[in-house]
Amino acid sequence: MEPVELLNAVLGSSHWAGRRAMVHPLGGDTPATHLQAGKYPPEAFSGKPVLREFSIFIDESGDFGPFQKHSPFYVLSLVLHDQSDDISRHLDSIHEGLRARKLPQDHAVHTGPLIRREREYRWMGLSDRRSIFRMLVDFVHRCDVTYHSWVFSKRELDDSDRLVSAMSRELGAWIRAEYEFFARWERIVIYYDNGQKEITNLVNSVFNAHLSVEVRNVVPSDYSLFQMADLCCTMALLRKKIEKVGLSSSERDFFSTPKASAERALKKGYFKTLDRKWFGD
Template identity: 35%
Template sequence: MSDLGIFIDESGDVGSNSEFYLITMILHDQASSIEQQEQKLCYELDLLDVHPEEAVHSGPIVRKEDEWKDVDLEKRRKVFFKMFSFMRLSPISYKTFSVRKRECADRFALRGRLANELGSFLRDNLAFFQGFESVIVYYDNGQALVTDLINTVLCAYLTNVDVRKIAPSEYRLSQTADMVCTLELMREKSENGAGMSKSELIFFESRRRLSKVFLKTLKGLEFPKS
């Protein structure tokens, strides 16, 4: 039996700075190599003057923030699409848990909602997870809520779990989880009337293009893949 890698990232916070809270799990059977896809991505990023060891953070690329604040739109789109192509061509699937925070009275209710959804997902797919010799969870310990869910809910349902603290720059699949969070947040905004920001609309050009080019393709990677 092979090992299952689970790469986790989140979008949002437990405070009032975001409307949605999302947690994404990238599922990768580690018997299926992604070396070829990683090499292709590193080569393409190098051509765009992006150092292969740099983490590609999707949100700042879209919103023109942080290290991307002085980078022109064309280059940001190219980098984003290269990362998206890497994700599309890799042997992975994903699951995102999304909560509209105004539906939860407080952070404890938010934690309970996410714990219930994660628990239900694990319970419904227990045979899949038990088909692996071990489950290796990769997370950067960015938020205490996610760390808590990993150490309680996930470890309660699955045996032989190895939880590893990582830096996102170490693993492309960690950056993939970040990209999925970014795109699934765009889906929530687009489908629930929350409204996309000006920078998001500029980057994706239109809701129609966002849906047709990115969200439709992404849906095909959702676990279980058809």
């Protein structure tokens, strides 16, 4: 029996029912109080110090429809944050940056439309859109957070059932590989916006099959770390497109500079920044 299962067997699920977290409206959840471990804390089984609360923000890019030239991949990204690491000053910085660019401080940046100059960004020039993108990348660079992404080929996984099965296998294998890390936490909270029911079902089934987690519905504009997950999806997609199919004209226009092609600018700058934040193998 795994340590978490043994702990639940000893204490019962009601032991955890009174645990709560304070929700910071723009910065994610913060523990309201020190969470007591009870009579049989996890370190009694593992011999390792107990950590408190861990957050995972999940976003996706793509759809579950058939392969199409404009939508060849499906991306799943997780951003991971130890709630004891204070990132409030970085959150304040990004909110100030949004206000300085005449956007609400709780604006949810969507990097795909930002690059393509769509939706709320259609009135913005290239330099303004680039500055918002760089602001997000700088936020990732400065925050003590990590991430993991998977990119799935819809050409190879040619129906939704095969795609969901592949995602379930990959996510389950990753959790098992990192189980020793996850089992140390008293509380794991997963945030997803329920944007696609397939991902909602996968998150609930796969995570709870391996760990004891709490899943919360998130409004993207309320959590800057959820917007980081959106950024990670976009960067993983761009990396795969460079490798397999090539960038679109709007992507080349957005990232190219007088001294470097879009591909070189991404590889030498943006990808390197995110690579330093990679969690797992």
